Amino acid sequence: MGPSRKKSVTDLAKYDVLKLPAPENPPARTRLKIGIHTSTSGGIETAVERAYRLGCNTFQVFSSSPRTWRPTELAPKQVDSVRSLRAKYDIGPMVIHTSYLVNLCSKTMAFLAQSIVAFRAEVDRALSLGAEYLVLHPGSFRGGSRDEGLSCAANSIAQAVEPFQLGDSDFKILIENTAGAEYSLGGSLEQVAELVERLRKVVPVAICLDTCHLHVAGYDITSHAGFDDTMLRVDRAIGLENVLVWHCNDAKAARGSKLDRHQHIGEGTIGIEPFRWLLNDERVQHAAFIAETPIDEPHDD
Numbered sequence: 001m002g003p004s005r006k007k008s009v010t011d012l013a014k015y016d017v018l019k020l021p022a023p024e025n026p027p028a029r030t031r032l033k034i035g036i037h038t039s040t041s042g043g044i045e046t047a048v049e050r051a052y053r054l055g056c057n058t059f060q061v062f063s064s065s066p067r068t069w070r071p072t073e074l075a076p077k078q079v080d081s082v083r084s085l086r087a088k089y090d091i092g093p094m095v096i097h098t099s100y101l102v103n104l105c106s107k108t109m110a111f112l113a114q115s116i117v118a119f120r121a122e123v124d125r126a127l128s129l130g131a132e133y134l135v136l137h138p139g140s141f142r143g144g145s146r147d148e149g150l151s152c153a154a155n156s157i158a159q160a161v162e163p164f165q166l167g168d169s170d171f172k173i174l175i176e177n178t179a180g181a182e183y184s185l186g187g188s189l190e191q192v193a194e195l196v197e198r199l200r201k202v203v204p205v206a207i208c209l210d211t212c213h214l215h216v217a218g219y220d221i222t223s224h225a226g227f228d229d230t231m232l233r234v235d236r237a238i239g240l241e242n243v244l245v246w247h248c249n250d251a252k253a254a255r256g257s258k259l260d261r262h263q264h265i266g267e268g269t270i271g272i273e274p275f276r277w278l279l280n281d282e283r284v285q286h287a288a289f290i291a292e293t294p295i296d297e298p299h300d301d
Helices: 009-013 045-053 076-089 109-129 146-161 189-199 211-216 224-237 273-279
Strands: 033-036 059-061 094-097 133-136 172-176 205-210 243-247 288-291
Touching: 033 059, 045 059, 045 076, 076 109, 094 109, 109 133, 109 146, 133 205, 133 243, 146 189, 172 189, 172 243, 189 205, 189 224, 205 211, 211 243, 211 273, 224 273
Parallel strands: 033 288, 059 094, 094 133, 133 172, 172 205, 205 243, 243 288
Antiparallel strands: none
């Protein structure tokens, strides 16, 4: 994907689906829950309308800026609008992705404390909005050991959710696998499984798997035999029934590269066929499938 394809944010905003006429009839739906990470420009409630107009029956958003510590304060009117639009359009589950800044296994105490506060706010917003899932990258343990990182992440999540009564809700925190970069937790299925097991006693928890992350972490999903083997490994490590969201992203980098660079589906090093296998696998029909692919050109969403 060359630089010539890139468009500015201003250029892409001109093609916002909300600036087009509303569809006269509901967009066609699939038998599966399929959606994209949707823009909240203009307010988080606008993401629901965008998702509907794009034909999604599930969607993912940031509930606050992913690159600043300053939390978004949701007005009651916004919360009510999100809930009413979701009911009107029958869109769900709603998935919120935690800010990229949050690191719940940081060895820097001030940064860790800030991350716990920020994650608590993420949970609070998710519950207010009625979101079913909050996706979390486990974090980086730079300066410590992997075991210390796992313990710290589990303890930090427990601290963050302490004020909330989550036992009777449908809400779940989803631990996402990572690309396997040095010091990052979650680059292997076993690490994801261990963190989830530690959390089961303190919070409703399940898993989000990212296809790009699996691929660049070294798992073979591009050959049919490799895909089948990887799915068996997922099932053995964490149970396919516990994977409630799949982030469906092709990869710009090679298998095993540890480089987290998403690509348009079918245009990267994974290719189109593995996504066909995934969406038609009877063992994962319960999950939501959400793309986080780049928005490089108008109407890419």
